């Protein structure tokens with residue numbers, strides 16, 4: 087596996103691979119890899135000849151007072167894990183190269199970026215879409231894999247790719263979970279003791295919501311009430327939102343009458359912010 091830090095070297099490498107007719111797959115991450123990231127690399131491997139992983143803790147997607155400074159970092163461990171999952175190139179750029187001091191261009195998907203997560207993190211998605219655009223121009227992939235765990239991010243990236251005519255296929259891969267259902271996240275390392283066991287309530291609430299829908303419930307107020315009841319059993323969990331929304335427009339749904347819909351949840355345990363979601367597909371709703 088090759089490690090590249092220089093932007094131009096990454097671009098020339100991508101040019102050469104494209105001339106050789108190779109299909110380039112790309113998995114952008116902020117590093118501190120876990121099994122969920124490795125799943126994305128494997129999905130990418132199945133679809134592409136060359137798998138590129140980027141590791142970049144993107145300052146632009148952290149708001150003031152968020153965890154940019156303490157976000158976990160371990161590039162050597164990331165490199166070893168990526169190699170074990172069949173990655174060909176790990177791209178680890180410097181922040182000063184990605185954002186020269188006088189850089190003044192931003193990419194923003196209006197509307198979608200202001201909903202749900204955007205209400206709590208107003209500049210977050212602009213940071214994400216800006217860096218993903220930049221990385222697409224550097225890595226020049228044919229396809230890119232994102233995780234369902236960050237479903238709003240995936241929806242916004244798809245919209246950006248469509249609107250800006252990026253010739254890149256976007257694949258969304260399922261969420262990898264711990265044994266108790268907690269969605270894997272680099273931020274889970276912040277959780278200690280009771281916070282860690284409390285965190286499983288997010289996925290339990292989502293499962294209960296799914297079961298209610300499978301049992302015939304279509305009124306989202308009832309579904310959200312079931313989720314709130316479950317969360318009330320863990321008083322240290324501070325809910326930001328629980329919501330049911332359309333999987334493409336992200337618009338809130340009051341009565342479920344079509345699929346797919348997303349059930350999403352965001353909550354804080356102490357200083358740790360966690361998000362999770364499940365997608366309810368047509369089979370569940372028609373049954």
Ligand code: AMP
Pocket residue numbers: 114115116117121122123125126231232233234235236259260261262263269270271272
């Ligand atoms: P991050 O490093 O947290 O920015 O995530 C990089 C990519 O990995 C994003 O596309 C995430 O959606 C995805 N990802 C994060 N956690 C998981 C997970 N538990 N399962 C699958 N993909 C994930």
